[in-house]
Amino acid sequence: MPVLRFGLAANRLHHETYGAALFKWLERSAGGVRELGIQFHTVGRTCDAIERSGLLQNYSGLIRYPYGREGGLMKLVARVTEGRDGSEPFDGAIYLIDPVDPSSIFPEALALKRQCITHGRPFVSTLMGAVEWVEIERIAAGLPADTAVDDLFDFSHQTLALIAHDALKNQMVEFASRHFDLLSRFARRVGTGTTSGRLNELAWSRGWPRSAPWVHAYLSGPLGGDAQIADQVLERRCQRVIFFEDPHVARQHEADIQLLERAVRVVTEHACCVASPAVAYRWADAAARRMGAAA
Template sequence: MANTTLRFGLAANRLHHETYGAAIFEWLECSAAGIRQLGIELHTVGRTYDAIQRSDLLEAYPGLIRYPYGREGGLMKLVARVTEGRDGASPFDGAIYLIDPVDPSSIFPEALALKRQCITHGRPFVSTLMGAIEWIEVERLSTGLDPNPALQPMFDFTGQTLAMIAHDALKDQMVQFASVHFDLLSRFAMRVGTGTTSSRLNELAWSRGWPGEQPWVQPYLSGPLGGDAQIAELVLERRCQRVIFFEDPHVARQHEADIQLLERAVRVVTDKASCIASPAVAHKWATAMARLA
C-alpha cells in the first residue's frame, strides 16, 4: 500500500447503484485492484456503501468507510471533509459522485456545494463512470506504478476529441496549462474550444510552430452565445470524449444554464466522457497521462 493514504468521498445516485451492472459496479470491476493497491479510503454515503457491500467487489476491504444516508446528511458531511480534515486528518483528496442527470438530488445544494468546494480547493470532482476509472489510473501513475494495460483503449488519444474551455478569470491559466502540456494535448485527433479561449490557444500553437493555416483548436461560439451547447452536442454524439473546463467558482455566471447543459451532457454518456474543472486537477491528469507515452 502507498505510504500516504488517499481519501475520497464517494456517492452515487440511485440509477448508478440500484442494480448489478450499474455504474458503481462497472467502476469497481475495473478499479478495485487499483483501489486496494493504493490503499485508498472511500468515505461512502449510505446507500452507495450498502450496494458495494452487497456486491462483494471490495470484500473485507478496510478502506470502505460508511457515512450516513444522503437524507441524513451524508453528502453534506462529504462537503465539509473536502474543505477541511477532522480530528487531525487531512482533507479529502477529492470526491467521486456518479451522477444521474435526471435524478433531482443531483442539483440539491449539497451536490452543487460538493463540486464547488472541490474546484475551489483544486481537488478532483469526478461525476462519470469513465472519469472514475480514469482517476484511479491517474493516482496509480502518479505513484510510479506501471499502466494498467486493460485501460489502453481509454487513453488512445489519437482517436479522441478534447474540449478546452475557460472562464475569463482562468483563460491565462488555460493558456499556461496548454503551453506546459502542449505535446500531450497535441496527441488528440482534434481539440475544440469556445470563443476567446480557442483564439488564444491557437495563437499559442502557432507560436510553437503549429502550421499557420491550420487551427490547433477548432473554434466554436463563445459560451454565452451557445458554444457550450454546441460542444454538449458533440459529447452526446460520442464525438468528444474529454472536457477540460476551467470554472471560476467565485463569480455569478449569466450563462449558467449553458454550463450546466454541458456538464449534464457529459453525465448522460457517463461511460464515454469525463470532465476536469480546475487547473490543479488538469495538471495532475496531464502529468500522469504523459507517463503513458
C-alpha cells in the same frame, strides 16, 4: 505511500441494479483501489450496494457515512474543506451522477463540486472519469500502468474540449503551453470563443501550421458555444472536457454550463470532465508519464 481519502456517492440509477455504473467502475478499478489503499468515505446506500456486490470484499478502506437523507453528502462537503480529528482533508470526490435525478442539483451536491474546484481537488462524476482517476492516482504513486485501461489513454481517437472562464484564460494558455505535446496527441481539439483564438495563437507560435487551426472554434460560451460542445458530447464526438471554471463569480450563461456538464453525465461511460487547473495539471502530468513509459 500517503493514504488517499475520497468521498464516494452514486445516484440510485448507478447502484440500483448490477451492471450499473458503480459496479462497472469497481470491476475495472478494484485492483487499483486495493493497491493504493484508498479510503472511500461512502454515503449510506452507495456503501450498501458495494458491500452487497462483494467487489471490495473485506476491504478496510470502505468507510460508511450516513444515508443521504440523514446528511451523508453534506458531511462529504465538509470533509473536502477540512479534515477531522487531525486528519487531512479529502483528496477529492467521486460522485456518479444521474443527470435527471433531482438530488443531483440539491445544495449539497452543488456544494461538493464547488468546494472540490475551489480547493483544487478532483470532482469525478462519470464512469469514464472514475476509472481513469484511479489510474491517474496509480501513476502518480509510481505504480506501473494498468494495461486494462489503455483504451482511455488512446488520445489519437478522442476529441478534447478546452474551455476557460475569463479570469482563468491565462491559466488555460499556460496549461496548454506546458502540455502542448500531450494535448497535440488528440485527434481533434475544440473550444469556445476567445479561448480558442488564444490557444491557436499559442500553437502557431510553436510551429503548428496556420492552415489547420490547433483548436476548432465554436461560439463564445454566452452565445451558445457550451451548448454546441454539449451536442458533440452527446453524439460521442467529444470524449473529454477540460473546463477551467471560476467558482467565485456568477456566470450569465450558467444554464449553458450546466447543460454541458449534464451532457457529459448522460454519456457517463464515454466522457469525463476536469474542472480546475490544479486537477488538469495532475491529470496531464500522470498521462504524460504513462505515455512516456509506454513509448
